[in-house]
Amino acid sequence: MKKITLKKSTLELVRTGPGSFRIDYERELNPAQLEAVEIVDGPVLVIAGAGTGKTRTLTYRVARLIETGLRPESILLLTFTRKAAREMLRRAAMLLDDRTERVAGGTFHSFAVSILRRHADRLKYERSFTILDQGDAEDVINLLRTRGGFAGRKRRFPRKGTLRAIFSSMMTTLTPLDVVLARDYPHFAELHDDIAALGRAYLGYKMKYNLMDYDDLLVNLVRLLESEPELREKLSSDYRYIMVDEYQDTNAIQARIVQLLGSHGNVMAVGDDSQSIYSFRGANFRNIMDFPKAFPGTRVVTLEENYRSTQPILDLTNEIIARASEKYQKQLFTSKQEGPAPAIIATENENMQSLFVVQRVLELREEGVPLSEIAVLFRAGYLSFDLEIELGKANVPFVKFGGIKFMETAHVKDIVAHLRVLENPRDVVSWHRILLLLEGVGPRTAQRVTDEITEGRLSLGPRAAERLGQFVRNKKILDLFEMLDSIRSEGIAPPDKAAVILEHYRPILKDKYDDFHKRLKDLDMFLEIAERYRSLQSLLTDLALEPPSESVADLEEEGKEREFLTLSTVHSAKGLEWHSVFVIHVLDGRFPMAASVRSDAEMEEERRLLYVACTRAKQNLYLLYPTYMYDRSTGTVLSKPSRFLDGISGNFLESFTLEVEE
DNA sequence: GAGACCGACGTTTTT
C-alpha cells in the first residue's frame, strides 16, 4: 500500500484582490455591510438594526474569509441556537461551496460541551458527564433542600425554582450571593448563610455524581481555559477567527469566553442593543456597549438600512424604541415607502380577539398570502390558548413555538432518565426518577437503592439480583435492573435501547395518565428522533442542548411545504420575519407584564420585547388588545393598551374597534 | 414508608 505523507509546501497562500472573487460583494451588499464583510483582522462590532441584513452580512463574511484563503476550520461561528448556525452555513455554502461545512459553529453551550467532553478529566469530571436541564437542576436542588432540612417549619425558604435562579444569576453574571440577594431577592437576604450552604451542597453534589447544569458548561469552560494556559492558546490558535451573533444576548460568562478565546483580537461581534431580551438568563446589553472597551481598536459598523418592513411599520417601531433610555444611536429607514399603517385594534374580550385573528387570517389567505407568511406573536405561551381553540375549530393548521416543550413533558423525561442511567451510572437524579415510577417505591426506598449505587455496592450486572435481595423485597426493582442490564451493551443502537425501555414503561404510563395514548404518540416521536443517532451520548447531549421541538418541525417542513400558521412567543420569534404579523394581548399588565413594574430595567426590557415583536412584520402589522381581562395576580381588570404606545400619534398607528354583524 | 389529600401560592421568556 502506498503511504502518503505531507511535504512542506513552498507555495504561499496569497490573498487575492477583490477583482478575482467569485462573489460580487460590491453589488450584493450595501456599503455598510460591505465594510463589515471586508474586514479580516482585528475586532469589529456590527450594530445591526432589525431587518438590516445581519445574517446576510455574517454569511458573506464567512464566504469572504474562506475565499481569501483561510482554512474553514479556523473560523468559529457562535450563534444563539444551533439552527441559526446551520442556516447561516447553509446559505454560505450556496454562495460559495461546501467548504463552509467545515466551519466550526454552534451555541456557546454546545461548543463548551465539545471541549469539555475532551478535557473534563482536568476538572475532576468524567467525560461522560450528564447535562442537567433546568428541570433536572431543580430536582437536585429540591432534593438537597429537603434533605438538608432547609425547608424549615416556620421560616419561609425559597423554592427550588427561585433557588436555581439565584445560583444561576451568580454564575452567569459573576456576582456574589449577597449582591444577588440584595438586588433581586431582598426578602431572602437574611437567609444568606443557608442559601450559601445549599449552594455549596449543590456544587458538591454535581461534582460527586458527574453532573453539569447549563451554567456549569460555561463556567467550567472558563475554569478550564484559565487553569490550562497551553490549552487556551491551542484553542485560540485553532480558532483564529471568531464571530459571535446576537451579542446583545450574551452574559458575563460568555463574554469572558470570547475574551479568553479571542486573545488574537480577530473577533466580530454582531448584535442590536435594542433587541436585548434575555436578561433573565443573565444577558446584559451592556456587554455589547462595552465590547469596544474589551477589545481596543474595535471598528464599529452600523447597519441602518432595513430590507424587511415598509416605512409605516418602521416609523412606528422607531417611535417605540426612541423612548428607550440607553442605546447606540440609529434610525432605521427603508426604500419600501408604500404600505398600510400599523393598526391597533381594541376587542371586547379575549375571545373576540381570537375570532378576529382567525377571520383576518382566512381573509389574508384568500388574498393570496400563504399561511407560512403569517404569524401571531405573544408575550407568554399561555396567552394563545384561546386562539388555539378557535384556530382548531376553523381548521387552520398552525404550529406553536415556545411554551411547553416536548422535552419537558414528564413522560419524555421518564424515558430519557432510563437512557441516562445507561450512559452515566452515577446519575443519581435519573436513578431516583425511574425508581419512583415503580409501584411500591417511594422516596425512602429510592434513596436506599441510590445510596447502594453511589457507595459502589450495587451496579447493573449479574450480581445485582443478589445484592438487591439483601435489602429490598420489591420484585419490580429487580425487573428494572434486569431490563437495563439487557440493553447495556454499547453494541445496541440507541433506538433499540429506547424501544426496550418503552416496553417496560408502557404499563406505567397507562396507569399514571388518563391521556396515555396522546403521550404514547410523543414517545413514538421520540423513537423516531433516536433513529438518527448511533451514539447514546450524542443523542443525550443533543436532547439537552437542542430540544427537538425544532428538529421535528424541521422534518415536517421538508415534507409538507410549511403550509401552516406560526404561533410564537416573542422570544422564539427572534430573527424571523413574516408578511403579516399579529401581536395579541398588547395590553398593559400583559405586555408589559404586571410583574415587570418592579424595576426600570425590566420595564425597558419589555419595551425592547415589543420592539422585537413589531419589527418582525414586512407588510401588515396588527396589534390587538382585549378591553376586558381579569388579572388574577393583581385582582384588577386590565383594559388599557400597552403603555409603550402612549403618546404615539395617530399618524403612526391607526385605531380600530370591532363591529359585529349578525 | 407509600400515597392520598388539602391548602397556599404565584403566575414569563430559554440554552
Add this chain to the structure above:
DNA sequence: CGTCGGTCTC
C-alpha cells in the same frame, strides 16, 4: 387553575 409542598392516614 394548576402546581407544589406539607400533612395525615392507611
